[in-house]
Amino acid sequence: MKKRIFVAREVFGEVLDFLAGHFEVTANQEDKVLSGEELARILADKEGALTTLTERIDEDLLSRCPKLKAVCNIAVGYNNIDLTACNARGVMATNTPGVLDDTAADFAWALILATARRLNEAEAYVRQGQWDKWKLKQFLGLDVHHATLGIVGLGRIGQVVARRAAGFEMEVIYHDVRRAAPEIEAACRARYVTKEELFGKADIVTIHVPYSRETHHLIGAPEIAFMKKSAILIHAARGGVVDDDALVEALRRGAIAGAGLDVFEGEPALHPGFLELKNVVLSPHIASSSEKTRFKMAMMAAENLSAALSTGDPPNLLNPEVKAR
Ligand code: DGY
Numbered sequence: 001m002k003k004r005i006f007v008a009r010e011v012f013g014e015v016l017d018f019l020a021g022h023f024e025v026t027a028n029q030e031d032k033v034l035s036g037e038e039l040a041r042i043l044a045d046k047e048g049a050l051t052t053l054t055e056r057i058d059e060d061l062l063s064r065c066p067k068l069k070a071v072c073n074i075a076v077g078y079n080n081i082d083l084t085a086c087n088a089r090g091v092m093a094t095n096t097p098g099v100l101d102d103t104a105a106d107f108a109w110a111l112i113l114a115t116a117r118r119l120n121e122a123e124a125y126v127r128q129g130q131w132d133k134w135k136l137k138q139f140l141g142l143d144v145h146h147a148t149l150g151i152v153g154l155g156r157i158g159q160v161v162a163r164r165a166a167g168f169e170m171e172v173i174y175h176d177v178r179r180a181a182p183e184i185e186a187a188c189r190a191r192y193v194t195k196e197e198l199f200g201k202a203d204i205v206t207i208h209v210p211y212s213r214e215t216h217h218l219i220g221a222p223e224i225a226f227m228k229k230s231a232i233l234i235h236a237a238r239g240g241v242v243d244d245d246a247l248v249e250a251l252r253r254g255a256i257a258g259a260g261l262d263v264f265e266g267e268p269a270l271h272p273g274f275l276e277l278k279n280v281v282l283s284p285h286i287a288s289s290s291e292k293t294r295f296k297m298a299m300m301a302a303e304n305l306s307a308a309l310s311t312g313d314p315p316n317l318l319n320p321e322v323k324a325r
Pocket of ligand 1 (some may be wrong): 053074075076077078100237285287288289
């Protein structure tokens with residue numbers, strides 16, 4: 001008899017076909033975001049789940065899903081999954097690292113360029129029919145070429161962002177909890193600096209750290225206070241890493257020149273202050289959203305699930321502790 005699994009959000013047809021070859025599949029192709037209650041009810045008799053960042057997997061849910069053996073996230077981030085609770089219940093958890101690095105880094109660059117050159121403001125101006133003449137001082141922006149790029153978090157995505165900076169002949173500085181190996185620094189042409197130096201020197205600060213208790217509000221009023229008035233902040237990592245209240249306040253005062261944001265605290269709701277500000281480029285958490293990459297992420301999660309439930313040893317296992325049980 002095939003094992004039962006649940007696909008918690010809409011996925012590509014090919015991914016469902018792959019899963020149907022291995023499992024009895026129930027899928028939420030209408031893509032409704034389920035409440036914890038609904039999810040617990042559906043997962044009560046399932047052995048596996050394909051989840052996304054909108055499904056919270058915690059002790060409360062796991063205690064009601066005794067058959068569950070594997071939760072495979074379609075994301076590299078996994079702050080929606082309580083690994084301690086998974087360990088206690090013997091539930092394997094996996095993510096999708098690597099496949100989205102280039103696409104997410106490309107998008108950070110899209111935000112860098114759009115924010116620095118005020119593309120959103122200029123586009124709205126043209127669309128609204130306000131463009132009546134060429135002006136020397138129109139939408140004066142920040143030069144990206146030869147600027148100093150400050151990367152917070154030189155992990156996989158941060159490294160790709162750094163390597164792309166060579167084309168703009170930028171100086172790259174970075175800060176991380178751990179200094180990168182010399183060969184990584186050389187490949188990225190990135191110099192390790194303190195957090196204070198990074199925020200004080202960079203013309204463009206871009207954030208590439210995962211969200212956790214340790215990185216909650218890693219960037220708040222004190223860090224923003226170090227930034228130059230002409231600098232911009234780019235955030236396409238995870239809501240909660242930046243203190244959005246502090247950022248809105250700084251942008252309102254003109255303490256920094258602008259921000260490019262793909263992620264927000266409490267998204268999809270966002271601080272209403274962002275909507276009132278012209279110097280903010282906003283997008284709905286789409287950094288990894290290219291056709292090819294989102295497909296690869298979903299297929300990788302499906303393969304993780306297939307391996308988890310057949311061998312008990314899936315690739316990209318986040319909690320190898322469960323294997324010892
Ligand atoms: C991830 O993979 O963590 C992304 O944020 C989801 O697209």
